Amino acid sequence: MLSRLRAWREQGWTSIDADAYAEAWQRFGGSVATHPQVIERLAGLAGIPVRYLGWLEQGELKAALPTWGRHLALAKDVLKQQGKRALFDLGNAEVILPLAPDAQVRLRHRARYVSDLNSGRVSTLREQPEGLALAREPEQYSKKFRYNQRREQRLLEEAGGVIRPMQELSAGEQAAIYADLFQRRWGFEAPGKAQLAEVFTLLREFMTGSLIYLNDEPVAIQVLYRVEAPQWISVEYINGGVDPQNREFSPGSVLSFVNTQAAWAEARATGKPLRYSFGRADREYKDRWCNRVPVYQV
Incomplete structure (x- = not known):
């Protein structure tokens, strides 16, 4: 059978x-x-x-x-x-x-x-x-939206915020920061917490994006994986964590802006389209950043 x-x-x-x-x-x-x-x-x-x-x-x-x-x-x-x-x-x-x-x-x-x-x-x-929620091209955001994002970034940096590439950290450091900020943001453990360091080690060459520090403490992180195909670049925004105590500086929003802008700049430098996925189109904040596109199943 x-x-x-x-x-x-x-x-x-x-x-x-x-x-x-x-x-x-x-x-x-x-x-x-x-x-x-x-x-x-x-x-x-x-x-x-x-x-x-x-x-x-x-x-x-x-x-x-x-x-x-x-x-x-x-x-x-x-x-x-x-x-x-x-x-x-x-x-x-x-x-x-x-x-x-x-x-x-x-x-x-x-x-x-x-x-x-x-x-x-x-x-x-x-x-x-x-x-599916795919990040919009930079020109598809309104001038007001882009102005507000740049303003939030400037205010964060003036308050001591620092943007660092994820690749500067070891897999163990990435895992510890992500687990901590995920727990703070959502109130429960990050999926696969026990194996995070091992997974981040295995997928290290594909990890991209940045994280944000404020007063030398990490306050926002996103797990992003990137692969390059002959015809396009694919980026997956898996999940993220933010310290809710620093909500006044909108570090999560600033990080989304920094990461998406950097990905678009890189893709355009290579002359390839970018498919930057936020996953399922199921949350209001994704509508601010993304276009909804059809997706299929068997």
């Missing part, structure tokens, strides 16, 4: 190796959640092997898929089933599968937050009720 179900699910797909999957990602593009090294390292941490599949037409690879059983690899449902629910946190990351521009495939593995970029090439996708 199990093999019959798998045969139905994988109809049209062929088993490929990790190198072939990585090659497809480098050719066709993808996102943080489908990057070959992100998949390999986090799946290794979870101890759950990845089965890679390819869609071939006339012997040519047109699409590739990383899977955990009937789900895409790194799926929260699989972690939960295996008793590893909070092992790592990728939020509700945009899933861009490596598909050739002319690919036409069937996807029968369970998947959520599949990108609009894949929608015309996968026949089995249906739109999710909730959209």
Whole structure:
């Protein structure tokens, strides 16, 4: 029975190796959640092997898929089933599968937050009720909004605020600061707190953005991962933490402004579009920073 179900699910797909999957990602593009090294390292941490599949037409690879059983690899449902629910946190990351521009495939593995970029090439996708929040281009903010953000940043810096790159900190320092500020902001522990330092070590080369100090104490941090595909740059804003005692200086808002502006500047310097995802479009503050775009599921 199990093999019959798998045969139905994988109809049209062929088993490929990790190198072939990585090659497809480098050719066709993808996102943080489908990057070959992100998949390999986090799946290794979870101890759950990845089965890679390819869609071939006339012997040519047109699409590739990383899977955990009937789900895409790194799926929260699989972690939960295996008793590893909070092992790592990728939020509700945009899933861009490596598909050739002319690919036409069937996807029968369970998947959520599949990108609009894949929608015309996968026949089995249906739109999710909730959209995805993608950061607006700088020019799409009103002049008043940009003025207010720059003013908040100036006031914060005049009060002793310092903006530091995340990469200046060790993974252990990043984990300790994030866990502390997340707890202060939300009143409960950060997901995967026990493994944060290990996860940040594994994903260190992908971590980007800055954090904010006030009077030598960290007051705002955001966990951002960045990957560069041939056609675009993908940034995932996973989660963040802010010290509520410094709300008067709006450090969280200042950090969103600093991080998004820096990402846009870098993407434009490379001549590539930027897909800077805030995850599910489920909070009012995301509407201030983002456009809602369709997202799909199987």
